[in-house]
Amino acid sequence: MSEQMMSMQQALNRALADTLRNDPTALILGEDVGTLGGVFRVTQGLAKEFGAERVFDTPLAESGILGLSVGLAMAGFHPIPEVQFDGFAYPAVNQIITQLGRMNYRSRGVFPMPVTLRVPSFGGIRAPEHHGESLEALFAHVPGLKVVSPADPQQAYSLLRYAAGLSDPVIFMEPKARYWQKAAVDMDTTQSPLGARIARPGKHVTLVAWGAMVARCLQVAELAAEDGIIVEVVDLRWLKPIDEATLTESVTRTRRAVVVHEGPRTAGLGAEVAALISEHCFDTLKAPVERVTGFDVPYPSGDLEDEYIPNIDRILFGIQRVLEHRRG
Amino acid sequence: MAEVHLPTTEFEEADAAHGNQHGVTDEPNADAEPMVSLLSVEGELTRDETYSPYLDALSAEELLSFYSDMATVRRFDQEATALQRQGELAMWVPMTGQEGAQIGSGRASKPADYIFPTYREHGVALTRGLDLSLLLRQFRGVSNAGWDPRETNFHMYTLVLAAQTLHAVGYAMGMARDVAAGLAEAAATIAYFGDGASSEGDVHESMVFAASYQAPVVFFCQNNRWAISVPFEVQSKVPLVRRAGGYGFPGIRVDGNDVLAVYAVTQWALEHARSGKGPVLIEADTYRLGAHTTADDPTKYRDRAQEDAWRLKDPLLRLEKYLRSLGLADDEFFAKVSAVGDELAAHVRAAVVTMSAKDIGASFANVYATAHPLIAEESAWQRAYEASFADAEGVAE
Numbered sequence: 001m002s003e004q005m006m007s008m009q010q011a012l013n014r015a016l017a018d019t020l021r022n023d024p025t026a027l028i029l030g031e032d033v034g035t036l037g038g039v040f041r042v043t044q045g046l047a048k049e050f051g052a053e054r055v056f057d058t059p060l061a062e063s064g065i066l067g068l069s070v071g072l073a074m075a076g077f078h079p080i081p082e083v084q085f086d087g088f089a090y091p092a093v094n095q096i097i098t099q100l101g102r103m104n105y106r107s108r109g110v111f112p113m114p115v116t117l118r119v120p121s122f123g124g125i126r127a128p129e130h131h132g133e134s135l136e137a138l139f140a141h142v143p144g145l146k147v148v149s150p151a152d153p154q155q156a157y158s159l160l161r162y163a164a165g166l167s168d169p170v171i172f173m174e175p176k177a178r179y180w181q182k183a184a185v186d187m188d189t190t191q192s193p194l195g196a197r198i199a200r201p202g203k204h205v206t207l208v209a210w211g212a213m214v215a216r217c218l219q220v221a222e223l224a225a226e227d228g229i230i231v232e233v234v235d236l237r238w239l240k241p242i243d244e245a246t247l248t249e250s251v252t253r254t255r256r257a258v259v260v261h262e263g264p265r266t267a268g269l270g271a272e273v274a275a276l277i278s279e280h281c282f283d284t285l286k287a288p289v290e291r292v293t294g295f296d297v298p299y300p301s302g303d304l305e306d307e308y309i310p311n312i313d314r315i316l317f318g319i320q321r322v323l324e325h326r327r328g
Numbered sequence: 329m330a331e332v333h334l335p336t337t338e339f340e341e342a343d344a345a346h347g348n349q350h351g352v353t354d355e356p357n358a359d360a361e362p363m364v365s366l367l368s369v370e371g372e373l374t375r376d377e378t379y380s381p382y383l384d385a386l387s388a389e390e391l392l393s394f395y396s397d398m399a400t401v402r403r404f405d406q407e408a409t410a411l412q413r414q415g416e417l418a419m420w421v422p423m424t425g426q427e428g429a430q431i432g433s434g435r436a437s438k439p440a441d442y443i444f445p446t447y448r449e450h451g452v453a454l455t456r457g458l459d460l461s462l463l464l465r466q467f468r469g470v471s472n473a474g475w476d477p478r479e480t481n482f483h484m485y486t487l488v489l490a491a492q493t494l495h496a497v498g499y500a501m502g503m504a505r506d507v508a509a510g511l512a513e514a515a516a517t518i519a520y521f522g523d524g525a526s527s528e529g530d531v532h533e534s535m536v537f538a539a540s541y542q543a544p545v546v547f548f549c550q551n552n553r554w555a556i557s558v559p560f561e562v563q564s565k566v567p568l569v570r571r572a573g574g575y576g577f578p579g580i581r582v583d584g585n586d587v588l589a590v591y592a593v594t595q596w597a598l599e600h601a602r603s604g605k606g607p608v609l610i611e612a613d614t615y616r617l618g619a620h621t622t623a624d625d626p627t628k629y630r631d632r633a634q635e636d637a638w639r640l641k642d643p644l645l646r647l648e649k650y651l652r653s654l655g656l657a658d659d660e661f662f663a664k665v666s667a668v669g670d671e672l673a674a675h676v677r678a679a680v681v682t683m684s685a686k687d688i689g690a691s692f693a694n695v696y697a698t699a700h701p702l703i704a705e706e707s708a709w710q711r712a713y714e715a716s717f718a719d720a721e722g723v724a725e
Contacts, residue, residue, distance in 0.1 A: 053505070059540050064494055064533035071498020075506070079498075095530075098488045099495070105694045106472045106484055112697035143695050167697035241702040 003186045009179040011153035012042045012118075014187070015160035016080065020050045023078055026164065028055040030065055030082030030118075039084055040120055040179055062088055066095035069115045070103060080164060082118045086173075087130025089119055093138075100169045101144035112167040113144075116160070121149065122211050122262050123309055124177030126302035133299060134263030136210070139171045140240040140272070147239040149173040151199065151214035153183045154191075155237060162193035173239075175212035195243030198250065202232030205256040205319050208247065208273050210236040213260045213310065220315045229319065239269055247273070248280040255281075256322040258290040262309050265293040287325030292318040361567040363613060364593050365583035369641055371649025379592035388656050394435065394587050395647050395657070396665045398427035401451040402644065403669030404460050405618075407676055408450075408467070412622045416680050417467045423448050425585075425617030428643030429550045431455060432590025433518065433612070436598055439481060440515040442499055444492040447485040448550075449520050456482040460672065461679035470685040490528035493519040493547065497534045497607075500543040504604070516544040516601035518594075524555025526571075527563045535607070539575045542606035546597045549609065550584060552616035557629035572609035584614030585643040615641070689714070 006014070020026050028043055034057040037044030047055040058065050062083050069079035083089045089096070096117070104112045123132030139147045146168055150156040156174070163170040191197070199214055200221050207217040214235045221231035234250050236242065251257045257277050259270040274289035292310045300308050366380065367373050373383075405424050412420040423430065430451025437443060437455070445452055450463055458480045465474030466485060473484035486492040496519035506512040521531060526549060538545050549568055553560045572579025578600065582593045590612055597608035615638035619626050626635075651657035692707035 059533070059536045061533040061536060063530055064537050067491065067494020067530060067534065068498035068501070068537055071495035071500070072502050073498075074495060075499045075502025077502050077505075091529075094488065095491060095494065099486075099491050102472075104697050107477065107694075108473070109694045109697065110476055110478060114697075146696070146700075168700075241700055244701075 002188055003184045005182050006153055006185050007180050007182045008150065008153045008156045008174070009040060009042055011157040011185050012160055012174065013044060013046070014185075015157045015164070016043060016046060017049065018161060018187075019080070019164045020046065020054060023165070025076060025078045026054070026080060027072060027077050028080045028082070029058050029068065031058060031060055031084050033057060033082050038082060040174075040176060042118070042120075042174070042179075043082070062090075062092035063095050066092040066100060066115075066117070069117075070095065070099050070113065073113050073115050074103070074111050078114045078116075078164070080116045080118065084120065085127070085131045086119050086121045086133035086135055089117075089133075089135055096139070096145070096169075096171075097142050101142045104168070105144055113169045114167045115169045116164045116166075116172055117169065118160075118172045118174060120176040120179075121173035122175050122177060123299060123305045124175075124212055124262075126305065127176075128302065129299070132305060134261065134268075134294070135171070136173060136239045136261075137263060137267060137269045137272075140269055144169065145240060146170045147173065148237060149175060149211040149239060150237070151175070151209075151211060151235045152178065152181075153185045154189065155197075155235070157185050157187065158189055158191065158193045159237065173211060177212045178215060181215070193237075195238060196234050196236045196246040198232065198246070199235040200231070200233040202230040203254055204230050204232075205258060205322055206232045206234055206250045206254045207315070207319075208234045208236055208257060208259040208270075209261065210239060211262070213262060216310070216312065217260055217315065220312055220319070223312065224316065224319060229323070231319065236273070242272065242276060244276055244280065247276060251277050251281045252284050255284050255286045257281075257285075258292060258315065258318040258322055260292045260310050260315055260318070262294050264296045265291055266296050268293055287322040290318040290322050361569065361581055363581045363583055364589050365586050366589040366592065367586045367646055367650055369646050371646045371653055373588070373650060376592075379589065379596065382592035382595045383588055392651065392657060392661065394431060394591070395644065395651060396668060397431045397435070397451070397454055398587060398644050398647070399662075399665045400669045400672055401431065401454045401460075402427055403666075403673055404454070404676060405450060407673035408464060409618070409622060411464070411677065411680055412467070416677075417464060417622075418469045419467055420622045421448050421467070421620070422616075422618035422622070423450050425638065425642075426550055426552055426614050427451050428587040428647075429548075429584035429590055429612040429614045432587040433548050433594040433610070436591050436594035437518060438515065438598075440513055441598065442481045442483065442496075442503070442515070442517045444483045444496040444499075444517060444519045445485055446489070446492070446520050446522060446525065447487055448522070449485075452520070453480075453482055456480040458482055459679075461676045464676065464680050465683060468680060468683050470683045489525040490521055490530040490534075493521055493525075493531050493534035494537070496545050496547075497538045497541075497543050500538070500545040500601075501541055504544055514544070514602040514604075516546055516598050518546045518548050518598075520548050520550065522555065523549065523551040523553065523560045523563050523568065524558065526551075526568050535571070535575045535577075535609070538607040539577055542604065544601035544604070545607045546594065546601050547607060547609045548594070549611045550614055551611055552584075552614050554616055554620065554626070554630065556620040556624060557626075559630075567611060569609060569611040575607075575609075577607045577609065579609040579611065581611045581613060584612030585641045585646070587643050587647055687714070 034047040434452035434455030462475040465471040496517040569579040569581040
């Protein structure tokens with residue numbers, strides 16, 4: 001075991017360095033990713049170690065970064081672009097959806113798109129407007145894209161290494177609120193990077209979450225345990241494809257589910273999770289699937305984000321609702 | 329009633345006071361912009377120090393084949409239009425009038441160059457050796473693309489305007505890396521786009537990126553004057569070629585209906601790009617004689633007189649005059665070219681009527697390059713659904 005304590009930012013940096021070392025076609029590109037090492041320092045030191053040919057700054061244009069990545073992938077390279085903040089992925093959405101997501105399909109497999117798009121995502125750092133968006137539902141809806149979000153440093157390392165080795169485009173959503181918390185990372189872990197994982201086993205209710213909400217749900221589970229409620233936490237990890245088997249197995253045991261996410265409720269990924277649980281666990285469910293989500297409003301200013309992002313009380317309240325539900 | 333022009337903003341007022349010193353002319357006048365033109369409408373060739381040497385290297389056969397390529401793709405274009413009218417194609421995108429720009433630029437490219445067309449570059453496809461019937465797969469609705477682009481280094485048509493200009497830059501950067509690593513011969517990409525697409529942000533970004541990285545890409549704009557019903561003047565108040573200076577690379581305006589000038593200018597630009605000197609913008613001045621697509625009626629938005637004026641500048645007519653004046657081609661030659669075109673048309677027609685899409689089950693392939701449980705699940709469901717319609721004998725109805 002080669003376990004080391006490191007932050008998610010360090011784990012991601014390590015995963016990128018290992019990828020560059022093992023894959024000579026891997027390239028990192030984006031705004032400020034070179035000399036500066038990214039505004040969150042995820043690419044720190046990589047330009048120095050691997051050279052400006054492989055880790056390079058781009059002009060300030062997100063559609064350009066993605067379009068360039070499509071062309072580089074066609075030419076046999078493996079681009080790992082960064083879009084600096086979630087809200088600035090929107091200018092690149094055309095390239096992501098109409099080109100990146102369907103190039104392999106259109107070309108009948110001639111041009112696979114091994115492009116791993118890193119996007120610092122979600123809220124929680126008091127950033128200004130457009131720096132706290134949740135894009136998972138948008139991208140999960142697009143055929144041809146895979147979407148994943150790590151919850152802790154171990155997931156960050158394992159999932160990025162795995163995603164960066166895939167021949168398919170992956171939207172890699174890094175929870176920026178969790179960049180700096182340290183935890184043990186085993187670089188040689190045998191844990192599968194596929195599917196969801198049970199972050200905490202339980203028996204009375206399943207909390208389904210991803211990204212920064214996993215840590216919050218684990219806090220909730222601690223608190224609920226004091227009242228004798230044994231909460232299971234499923235870290236979904238992959239938001240496209242969703243691991244239906246793990247979800248079904250968990251909820252079949254607990255018979256109750258609450259899905260938690262930061263983005264707005266309507267047509268959010270929680271709706272997909274709730275639908276899957278309804279399809280697979282209808283006969284065993286004791287209560288409708290509860291959604292604890294952001295509100296259907298534009299992401300608020302930093303001072304208000306604690307009231308927007310699901311907090312511990314709102315999640316506990318959601319648990320209470322499914323536990324107290326009685327069939328009419 | 330006399331019109332009185334009142335300044336509507338403080339800026340306009342200030343401009344008026346300073347006599348508009350922005351250096352922008354009030355009237356767009358593309359015709360006043362310098363343009364490389366070697367073969368006149370009358371079929372007379374003039375010399376140009378920079379570009380004529382590219383023509384000097386052409387053999388008589390090559391000159392003749394420039395004509396036959398243009399005539400062949402025009403015949404193909406007519407056949408495809410007819411196939412659409414007869415219900416064999418859902419839609420067609422005619423290119424008649426743009427043969428000079430397309431054959432000239434396509435013939436300048438080498439096999440190792442990689443071509444990113446829009447969706448109207450049927451002439452370029454011909455020069456790359458593509459079986460033109462494959463172009464119709466997309467327009468018959470049996471494919472989203474239709475051919476393996478690696479075989480001819482002619483990319484699939486891109487329908488989202490200008491998206492491919494960025495791919496051309498990325499691909500060119502990849503090529504340059506392979507050249508630097510000694511893995512490939514020097515090559516360039518050509519990014520085709522039109523006057524309408526020139527307004528898209530991706531064209532701007534592609535030029536910024538190409539300049540920044542000195543990527544070996546030639547931006548080839550066919551300014552055919554019309555973006556469906558919108559005239560060029562709505563897209564830009566100045567000739568597009570002037571934009572190149574703003575990005576810091578050479579721009580050349582060329583008579584797009586002069587196949588020889590287009591060939592020479594594109595040769596120059598490709599050599600410039602391949603030799604590591606960075607991108608070039610070519611604006612080929614041409615005209616779409618037909619409709620934007622077969623779903624469109626140009627009589628609703630433009631004057632017949634304008635079309636007639638452009639018919640006089642026909643790229644085929646002037647090369648025919650030139651070839652006849654040199655004694656290189658006679659009636660027999662032109663009859664033979666016509667017969668070759670008819671043969672191609674017959675081939676295309678025969679191929680098209682048998683084209684059909686596989687069932688929807690094939691759509692599940694290639695959504696991803698790697699295994700995907702959702703695709704596997706939906707694909708299995710679809711197969712079972714199809715099978716449920718089988719009758720007692722197990723034959724699908």
